[in-house]
Amino acid sequence: MAAEPVFLRDDVVAGFLSYDELIPRLEEVLGKFSRSVNTGVVQPVRSVIPLHQHNGFMGLMPAYIAYEDLLCMKTVAFYRRNENLHLPSTQATVFLFNPECGNVIAVMDGADITFKRTAAVSAISAKLLMPAQAEILCILGCGHQAVSHYEIFTKIFSFKEVRVCSRRLETAERFAARVQGPVKVFSSAKEAVHGADIIITVTNSSQPVLFGEWVKPGAHIAAVGACRPDWRELDDTLMGDAVIYVDSRDGAAVESGDIVQTGVEVFAELGEVLTGTRPALRNKTTVFKSLGMGIQDAVAAKLVFDKWKSSQ
Ligand SMILES: NC(=O)C1=CN([C@@H]2O[C@H](COP(=O)(O)OP(=O)(O)OC[C@H]3O[C@@H](n4cnc5c(N)ncnc54)[C@H](O)[C@@H]3O)[C@@H](O)[C@H]2O)C=CC1
Numbered sequence: 001m002a003a004e005p006v007f008l009r010d011d012v013v014a015g016f017l018s019y020d021e022l023i024p025r026l027e028e029v030l031g032k033f034s035r036s037v038n039t040g041v042v043q044p045v046r047s048v049i050p051l052h053q054h055n056g057f058m059g060l061m062p063a064y065i066a067y068e069d070l071l072c073m074k075t076v077a078f079y080r081r082n083e084n085l086h087l088p089s090t091q092a093t094v095f096l097f098n099p100e101c102g103n104v105i106a107v108m109d110g111a112d113i114t115f116k117r118t119a120a121v122s123a124i125s126a127k128l129l130m131p132a133q134a135e136i137l138c139i140l141g142c143g144h145q146a147v148s149h150y151e152i153f154t155k156i157f158s159f160k161e162v163r164v165c166s167r168r169l170e171t172a173e174r175f176a177a178r179v180q181g182p183v184k185v186f187s188s189a190k191e192a193v194h195g196a197d198i199i200i201t202v203t204n205s206s207q208p209v210l211f212g213e214w215v216k217p218g219a220h221i222a223a224v225g226a227c228r229p230d231w232r233e234l235d236d237t238l239m240g241d242a243v244i245y246v247d248s249r250d251g252a253a254v255e256s257g258d259i260v261q262t263g264v265e266v267f268a269e270l271g272e273v274l275t276g277t278r279p280a281l282r283n284k285t286t287v288f289k290s291l292g293m294g295i296q297d298a299v300a301a302k303l304v305f306d307k308w309k310s311s312q
């Protein structure tokens with residue numbers, strides 16, 4: 001009989017998951033995913049059940065990675081909650097399976113994995129696509145993803161100024177009090193992004209929050225929210241002006257409102273840039289449209305599981 005699956009709580013997962021170890025694994029798997037030859041990295045587009053009654057949705061994100069013999073699935077629900085509830089909008093659980101028989105070997109709280117792998121992938125996009133002299137970082141939206149993005153961006157890059165703006169000023173002020181390091185709080189998104197070299201959009205908005213006419217030419221935008229075909233974060237002008245990079249072309253064609261509704265051409269997947277099959281056009285205004293991928297969760301979960309196992 002198969003052994004009982006282990007359950008790893010969020011604090012345990014967080015303790016075993018470091019950006020330093022995560023980033024190279026994400027780069028490797030994104031590169032293999034984007035290769036046209038069969039690399040055994042299999043990941044369908046997320047299946048999504050909209051939960052209109054509850055202002056949210058649930059997604060199923062299975063993945064198999066042959067070179068790691070790694071079979072994984074994340075379930076993730078995202079709710080637009082009242083900020084005053086102080087509940088995470090993302091509720092995620094990661095299941096690791098024994099690929100030989102399909103039995104579950106571990107169940108993990110998926111919150112930290114989702115926060116860190118998403119921020120790490122945005123940081124990879126910035127490493128490849130941000131202008132050579134990037135001095136000002138601006139984050140729009142001050143929720144959970146904003147915290148992990150602040151952590152990794154200030155850890156691996158050095159900025160003269162980090163600015164934040166959220167829908168409500170109190171949220172941005174709370175964020176500034178919570179993170180370790182200097183932050184300038186703005187009440188106007190237009191003023192916050194003025195002159196910024198990198199802009200991260202991590203909002204739960206379904207309407208554009210960033211407009212092309214505000215953006216400095218040559219800036220890099222990591223657009224993390226608006227993961228439904230009827231949600232937007234970026235306006236038509238910005239989508240039309242920028243060179244568009246994505247994590248997965250198939251996912252973007254189905255899930256990204258900014259892409260589906262404007263019909264803009266996707267220039268490359270991040271994995272294609274990582275493997276050198278498509279160029280990184282650093283001198284242009286670039287958008288990395290992130291949607292999140294099961295393979296990203298899988299490599300993160302394996303890291304956690306292996307560390308947990310060797311700690312036993
Ligand atoms: N691409 C990916 O891999 C992933 C994307 N997401 C998406 O990232 C987004 C953020 O997620 P969380 O931080 O967990 O959500 P959250 O609910 O913790 O934070 C959202 C923040 O956006 C702010 N906001 C809403 N409208 C705004 C506006 N018009 N201008 C400025 N700020 C505004 C809210 O005040 C809140 O601070 C969501 O859309 C979520 O679906 C989440 C996980 C992974």
Ligand SMILES: O=C(O)C1=NCCCC1
Pocket residue numbers: 076077078090114227291292293
């Ligand atoms: O990849 C993920 O995880 C998510 N992507 C879109 C929004 C919810 C979580």
